[in-house]
Amino acid sequence: xxxxxxxxxxxxxxxxxxxxxxxxxxxxxxxxxxxxxxxxxxxxxxxxxxxxxxxxxxxxxxxxxxxxxxxxxxxxxxxxxxxxxxxxxxxxxxxxxxxxxxxxxxxxxxxxxxxxxxxxxxxxxxxxxxxxxxxxxxxxxxxxxxxxxxxxxxxxxxxxxxxxxxxxxxxxxxxxxxxxxxxxxxxxxxxxxxxxxxxxxxxxxxxxxxxxxxxxxxxxxxxxxxxxxxxxxxxxxxxxxxxxxxxxxxxxxxxxxxxxxxxxxxxxxxxxxxxxxxxxxxxxxxxxxx
Amino acid sequence: xxxxxxxxxxxxxxxxxxxxxxxxxxxxxxxxxxxxxxxxxxxxxxxxxxxxxxxxxxxxxxxxxxxxxxxxxxxxxxxxxxxxxxxxxxxxxxxxxxxxxxxxxxxxxxxxxxxxxxxxxxxxxxxxxxxxxxxxxxxxxxxxxxxxxxxxxxxxxxxxxxxxxxxxxxxxxxxxxxxxxxxxxxxxxxxxxxxxxxxxxxxxxxxxxxxxxxxxxxxxxxxxxxxxxxxxxxxxxxxxxxxxxxxxxxxxxxxxxxxxxxxxxxxxxxxxxxxxxxxxxxxxx
Numbered sequence: 211x212x213x214x215x216x217x218x219x220x221x222x223x224x225x226x227x228x229x230x231x232x233x234x235x236x237x238x239x240x241x242x243x244x245x246x247x248x249x250x251x252x253x254x255x256x257x258x259x260x261x262x263x264x265x266x267x268x269x270x271x272x273x274x275x276x277x278x279x280x281x282x283x284x285x286x287x288x289x290x291x292x293x294x295x296x297x298x299x300x301x302x303x304x305x306x307x308x309x310x311x312x313x314x315x316x317x318x319x320x321x322x323x324x325x326x327x328x329x330x331x332x333x334x335x336x337x338x339x340x341x342x343x344x345x346x347x348x349x350x351x352x353x354x355x356x357x358x359x360x361x362x363x364x365x366x367x368x369x370x371x372x373x374x375x376x377x378x379x380x381x382x383x384x385x386x387x388x389x390x391x392x393x394x395x396x397x398x399x400x401x402x403x404x405x406x407x408x409x410x411x412x413x414x415x416x417x418x419x420x421x422x423x424x425x426x427x428x429x430x431x432x433x434x435x436x437x438x439x440x441x442x443x444x445x446x447x448x449x450x451x452x453x454x455x456x457x458x459x460x461x462x463x464x465x466x467x468x469x470x471x472x473x474x475x476x477x478x479x480x481x482x483x484x485x486x487x488x489x490x491x492x493x494x495x496x497x498x499x500x
Numbered sequence: 501x502x503x504x505x506x507x508x509x510x511x512x513x514x515x516x517x518x519x520x521x522x523x524x525x526x527x528x529x530x531x532x533x534x535x536x537x538x539x540x541x542x543x544x545x546x547x548x549x550x551x552x553x554x555x556x557x558x559x560x561x562x563x564x565x566x567x568x569x570x571x572x573x574x575x576x577x578x579x580x581x582x583x584x585x586x587x588x589x590x591x592x593x594x595x596x597x598x599x600x601x602x603x604x605x606x607x608x609x610x611x612x613x614x615x616x617x618x619x620x621x622x623x624x625x626x627x628x629x630x631x632x633x634x635x636x637x638x639x640x641x642x643x644x645x646x647x648x649x650x651x652x653x654x655x656x657x658x659x660x661x662x663x664x665x666x667x668x669x670x671x672x673x674x675x676x677x678x679x680x681x682x683x684x685x686x687x688x689x690x691x692x693x694x695x696x697x698x699x700x701x702x703x704x705x706x707x708x709x710x711x712x713x714x715x716x717x718x719x720x721x722x723x724x725x726x727x728x729x730x731x732x733x734x735x736x737x738x739x740x741x742x743x744x745x746x747x748x749x750x751x752x753x754x755x756x757x758x759x760x761x762x763x764x765x766x767x768x769x770x771x772x773x774x775x776x777x778x779x780x781x782x783x784x785x
Contacts, residue, residue, distance in 0.1 A: 217681035222603070224590035228655055229607040231648060232614050238625045293524030301521060311525060313773070318532045320769045322709025324736045325758045328743040329535045332542075363531045370528070394514035417616070424618025426712040427736075431744060451620045451712070458624065458716055474624045478617060485616040489609065 232482075239478055242471035245464060254472060260437040260453070262462055267469035269476055271439045275447040276477070278354050279429060280422035282443065283361035284415065291366045291418070295373025295411065300403055303378060312374075319367035327431030330360040335432060342444055352434035353446045360432055361422045368418040369411075376410025377403055409491045416488035420481045426451040450477040536762070543759025546752050552760070556722055556738075559747050566757050568724050572639065572732040576718055577704055579643025579728060584650040585700055591651075592658025592696075593684060599663075607655075615652040622648050623713040631717060639725070639732035642718030646710060650703040657699020661692035698772045705768035709761055711736035735761045 246254060250267060257268025294311065302308040338359070339351030380403050388398040404411070434446020435456045448456075450473045461467040550565055557564030591611075595604045622645050630641035665688050673683040689696070707713075711734075714720075719731040720741065735757055742754035 214679055214681055217684075221590050221594040221597075224587045225594040225603055225607050227587055228591045228614070228651055229603070229610040231651070232610045232617070235614075235617060235621065235625050238628050239621070242624075242628055289520075290524040290528050293521050294528050296521045297525035301518070311529060314529045314532045316773070317766055317769060318528075320705060320709075320765055321532075321535060322711070322736055322761060322765060324709065324711040324739045324743070325539065325762060326535065328739060328754060328758055329538055331743060333534070333538060366528055394510050396514040396517035397510070399517070420616050424616070424620070426618060426620040427740060431740070451618055454620050454624065455712055455715060458627075459719075471624060471628075474621045478621050481616055481618055482613055485613055486609075489612055 236478065239471055239475040243468060243475050245468040246472040249465060255476070258439045262466050265463065265465050267465070269450065269473055271437060272448050272450045272453050272473060273476065275354060275440060276423055276449040278440065278443065279357045279361055279449055280419055282355070282358035283365060283422045284419055286358065286362035287366045287369065287418070291369035291373060294366070294370035295377055296399060298374035299377025300399055315367045315370055323364065323425060323427040326360055326364055327428035330356065330428060330432040334359055347442065347444050350434060350444065350446050352432050353444050354433065354440050355443045357429045357433040360428045361425055364425060364428060365418040365422050368421055369414040372414030372417060373411050376407040376414070380406045409494050413488040413491035416484050416491070420484045420488070423484070424451055424477060424481045426455050430455045539755065539758045539762055542752070542755035546756030547759060551756055555724065559750065564753065566735065566738055566753070566760070568721065569733040569735045569738040569757065571724065572718065572721065573708060573734045575639050575728065575732055576642040576646055576714070576734055577708055579640060580646035580650055580707060581700070581704060583644060583647035584654060588651045588654025589658050589696060592655045593662055593688065595655065595659040596662035611652040611655045614648070619649060619710055620712040623716045626713065627716040634729065637717060637719035637731040638729045639718050640728045642714045642732065642734065645713035645717050646707040649707050649710065649713065653703035653706065654699050658696050661695025661699070662688055664695070665691045694775065698775060701768055701772050705765045709736055709765055711740050
């Protein structure tokens with residue numbers, strides 16, 4: 211019977227490892243941030259100075275850059291992901307067109323982020339630069355706006371696939387009832403389908419927001435890597451992830467390194483909070499069905 | 501009269517909405533095709549046997565390849581797989597077999613959260629866990645970083661596949677007097693194997709393209725390296741370095757490397773999809 215006990219213990223141990231990994235990440239980041247926390251305190255979160263030479267560090271500019279890129283990306287991607295979600299969930303949930311769209315969405319999600327970044331550098335940056343020239347703003351090409359465009363393309367698959375999944379969950383009887391009362395398809399979608407699937411769609415949007423906030427390589431390659439508060443949406447800047455990716459290996463001193471670990475901690479806390487919210491929303495949907 | 505125009509307005513609204521759903525729904529395919537087109541067009545010009553089978557050359561010298569990076573990617577993925585598969589599959593089996601336990605609930609949430617941790621954050625933590633204590637960048641550290649990203653995917657996929665195993669099958673095995681471990685290893689796992697394997701493949705395909713967790717762990721290396729405790733290159737790292745370099749020759753090589761990476765990743769995804777489709781028709785038919 212020893213073997214049986216060992217077998218069960220092995221299963222439990224593996225499960226514990228998975229559960230403890232997240233805790234381990236958090237603890238390690240917290241310990242690494244201690245020197246920076248001790249030096250700058252809460253000012254770290256609002257100060258927009260990032261000066262490795264004078265050893266003054268603040269995350270403000272990067273937090274703004276992160277939120278700005280992610281929310282613009284979300285805004286740009288929303289009509290597309292909602293469109294696909296409704297299309298695949300309600301209008302065409304089978305057939306060749308639906309298959310084609312859902313396959314290419316899956317494949318869109320599987321293209322590595324560094325390839326998106328490279329494509330952004332080669333295609334989007336010159337495009338944005340020529341737009342900026344016409345519009346009369348400084349033609350950097352790289353910057354917050356360009357990053358948001360790449361991010362928008364990258365996050366569409368997440369909210370679209372979750373959106374279509376939850377829309378498929380809407381009970382047929384409810385839709386049939388709406389049609390029987392004389393609703394058009396639009397009215398059915400708006401008043402029944404979307405109303406019913408609301409929390410699930412919100413969860414999908416939040417998950418893709420989490421993706422956008424933490425996305426690293428593509429953003430690092432097209433944002434311009436300037437550690438200043440961006441003046442406009444067309445200015446170059448940095449996000450929490452991109453400054454870590456571009457500077458961590460060159461971190462000069464202990465304080466510089468620790469400040470960057472604190473940036474990682476801030477990023478970890480933001481994305482985790484958003485994801486906990488998203489899973490809550492999904493859980494609520496599941497409970498409502500059960 | 502008022503009523504008739506009201507109906508017409510509703511129908512027009514309905515049509516407009518269809519358009520508003522269809523147009524973006526179809527447009528979404530466009531960026532995928534654009535990226536694919538650009539990578540294929542620029543990539544095929546570079547790819548030949550010497551590109552796939554030689555080391556990179558210094559700037560200015562013609563030619564050079566990415567074999568060191570390809571071998572490096574194979575190395576870190578193998579390490580990641582060896583570490584993550586046993587842990588992920590065991591945890592997934594536990595979650596499926598003890599659905600309502602407290603530990604299962606917590607672990608399910610933790611797996612979801614782990615999946616959402618930005619990859620760069622995992623890179624930094626691995627730097628603290630492995631690079632600093634081992635006094636140097638290494639393929640091992642890179643492999644562990646990728647393993648941590650694979651684990652939640654494998655856990656979820658395993659749980660899902662194991663849940664599909666009919667309870668009667670397990671009861672039959674236990675009823676015949678088989679041990680729990682025999683039942684799991686001999687009945688449950690083989691029955692759910694195709695689902696688990698597709699999960700492992702998808703997880704591997706996903707991390708094969710990851711760059712951020714390797715920046716501070718595997719680091720990169722312009723030479724062959726088969727020692728897992730030394731820095732090692734990887735295809736995504738090479739793409740990043742070359743794509744952001746000012747040399748046109750390197751940029752061209754980055755397209756070649758991108759094509760290699762995309763072909764492998766997309767092929768793995770398509771294979772998994774096809775297997776899933778054929779399995780489904782098998783069960784239905």
